Amino acid sequence: MxxxxxxxxxxxxxxxxxxxxxxxxxxxxxxxxxxxxxxxxxxxxxxxxxxxxxxxxxxxxxxxxxxxxxxxxxxxxxxxxxxxxxxxxxxxxxxxxxxxxxxSGDLSALEMAVDTLGLETKEFKELLSDYMSKGYSLAKARTMALDNPVVSEIIGxxxxxxxxxxxxxxxxxxxxxxxxxxxxxxSENGGLFLSSTEIRKMLKQGEDYSKAVPPFVKLKDIDRKTYSSICLYAINNMTAEELERVSNISEGFENRLKKLTFSSIEELYALTTKRYTKSTVKRIIASATLNLTKELVETxxxxxxxxxxxxxxxxxxxxxxxxxxxxxxxxxxxxxxxxxxxxxxxxxxxxxxxxxxxxxxxxxxxxxxxxxxxx
Amino acid sequence: MxxxxxxxxxxxxxxxxxxxxxxxxxxxxxxxxxxxxxxxxxxxxxxxxxxxxxxxxxxxxxxxxxxxxxxxxxxxxxxxxxxxxxxxxxxxxxxxxxxxxxxSGDLSALEMAVDTLGLETKEFKELLSDYMSKGYSLAKARTMALDNPVVSEIIGxxxxxxxxxxxxxxxxxxxxxxxxxxxxxxSENGGLFLSSTEIRKMLKQGEDYSKAVPPFVKLKDIDRKTYSSICLYAINNMTAEELERVSNISEGFENRLKKLTFSSIEELYALTTKRYTKSTVKRIIASATLNLTKELVETxxxxxxxxxxxxxxxxxxxxxxxxxxxxxxxxxxxxxxxxxxxxxxxxxxxxxxxxxxxxxxxxxxxxxxxxxxxx
Known part of the structure; x- marks a missing residue:
């Protein structure tokens, strides 16, 4: 087949x-x-x-x-x-x-990027570790450490x-x-080819996104307040020990989560740093709320x-x-x-x-x- | 003093x-x-x-x-x-x-009721146990078992x-x-003396309750959907063993809670029986969501x-x-x-x-x- x-x-x-x-x-x-x-x-x-x-x-x-x-x-x-x-x-x-x-639409460029990343030099590794110690995420540090503008652009x-x-x-x-x-x-704003992010934004703002999706796609916006409230409830009720076991949480992030008593999701999002990007923080919030543990990922x-x-x-x-x-x-x-x-x-x-x-x-x-x- | x-x-x-x-x-x-x-x-x-x-x-x-x-x-x-x-x-x-x-506004009638309830006869106890075995709540069974219309009315x-x-x-x-x-x-509907229940109902329906409260009381309605969603999330995530330890839960009610996967609060409220009044079920839902255990009550x-x-x-x-x-x-x-x-x-x-x-x-x-x- x-x-x-x-x-x-x-x-x-x-x-x-x-x-x-x-x-x-x-x-x-x-x-x-x-x-x-x-x-x-x-x-x-x-x-x-x-x-x-x-x-x-x-x-x-x-x-x-x-x-x-x-x-x-x-x-x-x-x-x-x-x-x-x-x-x-x-x-x-x-x-x-x-x-x-x-x-890129260019498979050989992507494969070259993989090969380049695979050939990590001593100098690259030192630079990478240096950027990471300065608090950058792996993805960002990797882009910064690469002395190759073509590959950097690809993996950016x-x-x-x-x-x-x-x-x-x-x-x-x-x-x-x-x-x-x-x-x-x-496409530019309002065209046929918009990203999912742009469509979600239009949905949130009540704008007409229908030109950018096939006719069988009908959406209603998620209830953000309910989602946030459940996450807050769950994280507020977890101990640092419980949070430490959650997938995606490392390096004492559980203590940052417990240092404050969060009562708005914005306070949680504000925990973003150079290393903890917004996506990382959001994955942590979702994983904690689901109690998705590192142990389960290992299973x-x-x-x-x-x-x-x-x-x-x-x-x-x-x-x-x-x-x-x-x-x-x-x-x-x-x-x-x-x-x-x-x-x-x-x-x-x-x-x-x-x-x-x-x-x-x-x-x-x-x-x-x-x-x-x-x- | x-x-x-x-x-x-x-x-x-x-x-x-x-x-x-x-x-x-x-x-x-x-x-x-x-x-x-x-x-x-x-x-x-x-x-x-x-x-x-x-x-x-x-x-x-x-x-x-x-x-x-x-x-x-x-x-x-x-x-x-x-x-x-x-x-x-x-x-x-x-x-x-x-x-x-x-x-009643009548202290002696209330004290009489207490004395009557204290003098529980053998016949009363049998009737009480009989009504309870038929699934009535203690309060209801007690009212039914009492052969005393005055006391019954008082404790009703x-x-x-x-x-x-x-x-x-x-x-x-x-x-x-x-x-x-x-x-x-x-007072009748719309008067100066309404019950808290009536005022909450008016608040929910967006009606003007201001005549029934002092001027320093300003209210906004609670977000029922968020409240219900957090309760559902919490109860769905608890095991029968965890629920069994929750205050107010007895006689296998934890199994009734786990028999279904609840996705609306109405389904939870529908668990009301003769013995489990609506207030009891609501206390159970709140206690489970807070993880308020029997052990804590004992403490x-x-x-x-x-x-x-x-x-x-x-x-x-x-x-x-x-x-x-x-x-x-x-x-x-x-x-x-x-x-x-x-x-x-x-x-x-x-x-x-x-x-x-x-x-x-x-x-x-x-x-x-x-x-x-x-x-």
Missing amino acids: KTTAIIAEYNPFHNGHLYQLLKAKEETSPDTLVVLMSGSFTQRGDIAVADKYTRADWAINAGADIVLELPTVYSLSPANKFAMGAMRTLSVFGEFTLSFGSE SPNNILGVEYIKAVKALSLPVSFHTVKRRY AEENEPYIRVLALRESRKDLLSFLGDRTKNLYLKASDCPADSVYKPLIDMDEKANRFLSIVNGEHNKILDKPSFLR | KTTAIIAEYNPFHNGHLYQLLKAKEETSPDTLVVLMSGSFTQRGDIAVADKYTRADWAINAGADIVLELPTVYSLSPANKFAMGAMRTLSVFGEFTLSFGSE SPNNILGVEYIKAVKALSLPVSFHTVKRRY AEENEPYIRVLALRESRKDLLSFLGDRTKNLYLKASDCPADSVYKPLIDMDEKANRFLSIVNGEHNKILDKPSFLR
């Missing part, structure tokens, strides 16, 4: 995603297009603007054959762990092509960073994966990946037997996972994140008992 | 409360009028419509000399434990008069029930307390009471030395309590409840670091 995979968040799905998906199909001609999508929380530490089943449906509507969930332990991780988790999960397909969007763009991390992960895991990249399209990393189906094209039920032949850890709904399984706490975390989103949206039982496949 | 005490919730303070307070002063002529007030949560299981310092100020404005906090472990308890906790706390004053509002009204419980607690603790009751005033019951000052009339600083002479457990602010004190977890619970309310109200740091006395 010739497979092309896309790793996505679709928060929300927009014309740029549609363009990338159609280009990937056109240029790689797969039998099967699989999308691996973040569930209820995204890599920037945001709660998603729509639940994972709705977002998975968008991908099927756009032409994907099957949508799998990127586990919460990976979606709420820095780019390198996000990419490693995604590639491990997709490895169930064996040989495949990974198609991703990039600012968010989509490129992910592309680089995918290539690094494939090398590290020695996977039989080839790459395909689509240059990101972008995922130390075991074979598990596969959770969020949506499947009606005519492609064959993919279930294909996947069932290749892994024992295939789950169509949460209750398929036995209570004593090593995967149970991971699936529970995905469910908890899903319920959290439904509570924030005030969506009652709409999502919770929905079987997770066959539309 | 001639002291008169009032036990109150002031949720919100209204003309009926003002009338009762003025009548108590006029008819008992005390040197000191003390109010013991529920903090952030009330006996009906509601989060208060205003923070405890604001509500305490109302009482000072109305003529009280000092306002103490009824600890959260007691305010979120059934009437008998609420009354016992209140009387134990007030016992720091030694001899005093307790003044309370009642539907909410203010009378509390009066009866105060008298019972004073007897049980052999305190040197005398009683004074003020007949509750009540309070097994130790001398602690005294927390919420508001003090400027000219009555003498009351601080009076109280300081009578108890070692006097706290003007939370940080006055040492970390190794047996009272620390109780004070922490009061603080947690206070922060919870400020998070729901989105009131940022307004309340949290406020010193708790001297206005």
